[in-house]
Amino acid sequence: MVMxxxxxxxxxxxxxxxxxxxxxxxxxxxxxxxxxxxxxxGVSTVVVNTHYLPDALESHLASADYPFEFxxxxxxxxxxxxxxxxxxxxxxxxxxIFFSINSDNLWTDGAxxxxxxxxxxxxxxQMDGLLLLVPRDSAYNYNGAGDFELDEMGRISRRKPxxxxxYVWTGIQLLSKRFLRDAPExxxxxxxxxxxxxxxxxxxxxxxxxxWFEVGSPDAIEPTEKALASA
Numbered sequence: 001m002v003m004x005x006x007x008x009x010x011x012x013x014x015x016x017x018x019x020x021x022x023x024x025x026x027x028x029x030x031x032x033x034x035x036x037x038x039x040x041x042g043v044s045t046v047v048v049n050t051h052y053l054p055d056a057l058e059s060h061l062a063s064a065d066y067p068f069e070f071x072x073x074x075x076x077x078x079x080x081x082x083x084x085x086x087x088x089x090x091x092x093x094x095x096x097i098f099f100s101i102n103s104d105n106l107w108t109d110g111a112x113x114x115x116x117x118x119x120x121x122x123x124x125x126q127m128d129g130l131l132l133l134v135p136r137d138s139a140y141n142y143n144g145a146g147d148f149e150l151d152e153m154g155r156i157s158r159r160k161p162x163x164x165x166x167y168v169w170t171g172i173q174l175l176s177k178r179f180l181r182d183a184p185e186x187x188x189x190x191x192x193x194x195x196x197x198x199x200x201x202x203x204x205x206x207x208x209x210x211x212w213f214e215v216g217s218p219d220a221i222e223p224t225e226k227a228l229a230s231a
Contacts, residue, residue, distance in 0.1 A: 041115035102171030110209030
């Protein structure tokens with residue numbers, strides 16, 4: 001599942017005429033950087049949700065040279081946010097365990113493809129979700145306080161109020177459809193489901209061993225391109 005329905009307001013004016021996933025970094029649309037990694041991982045079916053300027057994104061998918069079956073979860077009538085987008089799209093997702101990825105993050109892999117690492121670390125008896133995290137101090141273009149902490153077993157907990165957390169979510173996760181059970185109706189944030197999984201000790205994380213770039217605004221593009229060119 002590739003999350004691509006957002007409005008991309010922080011990326012304006014580049015997103016005045018195109019959806020954020022089609023903004024180019026290092027000569028390629030950001031969503032294509034994601035597709036490259038998915039192809040390397042052997043993924044065969046990709047669900048993409050659309051809302052803002054959906055015709056442009058669907059046209060891009062139609063002409064994309066990837067060995068995927070593309071399926072579109074259409075949010076034209078209502079933007080469902082991250083959690084609602086997953087719930088709406090789940091009928092298009094064949095497998096009970098599936099990857100979910102934000103289309104606007106870029107990364108380089110370490111010794112192993114990140115999707116393969118998540119798959120190798122998945123424990124269906126223990127987990128409803130497994131998130132790929134990056135150390136806060138190693139996250140390019142990131143100036144926030146971090147998102148999560150990890151215990152010795154790899155279980156995730158939230159950053160404590162008024163403090164800093166050592167890890168940032170990369171936008172990449174492996175989920176069971178159990179994660180989506182009894183979800184709210186309509187638009188809602190994935191945070192609601194994350195918090196439930198944390199309370200049940202069923203949300204885990206692993207630490208990314210490559211580089212990761214937050215590309216949330218136009219001024220992040222040039223330093224990202226320079227870092228990628230020297231990688």
